[in-house]
Amino acid sequence: MKTRYTVYKSDISYFSGKLEAYLRYKGIVYKAVECGQREMKKIAQTTGVKKMPAVEMDNGQWLFDTTPMLEWFEQQHPEPCTTPDDPALAFLALLIEDYGDEWLWRPAMWWRWVPRASRWAVGYAIGKAFAPTLLARPLGWVFGRRQQREWLWGDGVNLANEASVRDMLFREFEFLERLLARQPFLLGSHPSAADFGYFASMFRHFGNDPDSAEVMRRQAPNTYEWLARLWNASADKLPKAIEWQWPETPEWQPFLQRIAADYLPYLHQNALAFQRGQKRFDFTGHSLAFQGTKTTNYRVYCRERLQQQYLQLTTADRDKLEQLFKSVGGLGGLQADGVIVSGLAESFILPREAKSGRSSFKWIRSQPRN
Numbered sequence: 178m179k180t181r182y183t184v185y186k187s188d189i190s191y192f193s194g195k196l197e198a199y200l201r202y203k204g205i206v207y208k209a210v211e212c213g214q215r216e217m218k219k220i221a222q223t224t225g226v227k228k229m230p231a232v233e234m235d236n237g238q239w240l241f242d243t244t245p246m247l248e249w250f251e252q253q254h255p256e257p258c259t260t261p262d263d264p265a266l267a268f269l270a271l272l273i274e275d276y277g278d279e280w281l282w283r284p285a286m287w288w289r290w291v292p293r294a295s296r297w298a299v300g301y302a303i304g305k306a307f308a309p310t311l312l313a314r315p316l317g318w319v320f321g322r323r324q325q326r327e328w329l330w331g332d333g334v335n336l337a338n339e340a341s342v343r344d345m346l347f348r349e350f351e352f353l354e355r356l357l358a359r360q361p362f363l364l365g366s367h368p369s370a371a372d373f374g375y376f377a378s379m380f381r382h383f384g385n386d387p388d389s390a391e392v393m394r395r396q397a398p399n400t401y402e403w404l405a406r407l408w409n410a411s412a413d414k415l416p417k418a419i420e421w422q423w424p425e426t427p428e429w430q431p432f433l434q435r436i437a438a439d440y441l442p443y444l445h446q447n448a449l450a451f452q453r454g455q456k457r458f459d460f461t462g463h464s465l466a467f468q469g470t471k472t473t474n475y476r477v478y479c480r481e482r483l484q485q486q487y488l489q490l491t492t493a494d495r496d497k498l499e500q501l502f503k504s505v506g507g508l509g510g511l512q513a514d515g516v517i518v519s520g521l522a523e524s525f526i527l528p529r530e531a532k533s534g535r536s537s538f539k540w541i542r543s544q545p546r547n
């Protein structure tokens with residue numbers, strides 16, 4: 178008998194959009210449950226963290242965190258395959274997935290919680306999901322303030338760099354527009370982990386929230402079209418043969434540079450701060466700097482995973498990737514100071530037995546850091 182999945186999600190949640198797009202493309206049948214206070218409590222008690230999406234299986238086991246989840250689903254439901262057959266390209270897809278998950282989160286927070294129309298609309302939607310209608314507006318207001326504090330003003334964003342954080346979206350549009358004008362998905366004819374990683378911010382935040390969605394419709398119609406294409410993709414609508422593309426065209430260069438010279442140095446500096454027991458650190462990258470940004474244990478784990486995946490590649494595949502990144506500064510940031518252990522790896526082994534316990538997070542006041 179087929180496993181039945183219940184997906185606890187929210188229609189305004191970054192990572193829920195990513196997971197659902199993946200499940201839809203794979204043709205994996207699931208029951209969707211919109212999260213409210215009760216569901217979040219249930220997730221926290223079984224997975225240990227108050228984060229959605231989470232998946233409950235009919236055998237009582239649970240899946241959580243979209244990156245290991247996608248890996249797990251890929252093993253259980255291999256067709257249609259979302260992993261490029263070239264191992265170097267498969268690694269790049271995972272690197273892009275991680276960049277989309279973590280690096281685009283900050284501009285997604287800016288575009289959702291700073292412009293007033295978006296802040297009010299999404300705040301109200303969250304308030305309504307978690308409180309009686311009368312309290313929806315005040316709760317939305319509190320939630321918006323919490324997100325601004327947690328991810329922007331209390332996390333290295335200030336008047337001097339705010340415009341650069343806002344403009345991170347435009348840098349992504351410059352890349353995506355040129356690429357998606359030519360091909361249907363980021364790495365070729367079919368979706369890969371790279372598409373799902375990008376989809377998180379693009380679908381449930383930028384393409385959804387009133388302010389950024391209008392900007393996207395005006396400035397990035399190819400990206401807007403790709404959102405619908407991926408959301409409605411299925412293997413039978415696409416060509417039988419998959420054609421993966423090695424990223425050689427010019428628009429890739431600034432994008433690869435953001436990974437090599439901003440994101441990987443950020444992961445490295447975050448891991449060093451974690452190792453030294455610092456709660457905050459001053460991040461300096463090629464195009465952005467964040468003073469007093471919060472050290473994030475989870476992102477030490479993200480780096481650790483990527484390092485392990487990279488080390489599993491053959492020397493020839495690693496050389497191929499080094500060549501790709503050579504003109505934009507190389508992949509040194511990934512390996513610098515070796516593997517710094519997050520201590521979290523074991524808790525992300527899936528599936529997870531349901532356990533009953535208390536989550537240590539006070540939900541409204543603080544958020545688990547991705």
Ligand SMILES: N[C@@H](CCC(=O)N[C@@H](CS)C(=O)NCC(=O)O)C(=O)O
Nearest residue numbers: 190191192228229242243244544547
């Ligand atoms: N790394 C996790 C991140 C999940 C996450 O951050 N989820 C957000 C919603 S998109 C959440 O549940 N936040 C809870 C809160 O804001 O209190 C994943 O990939 O699933």
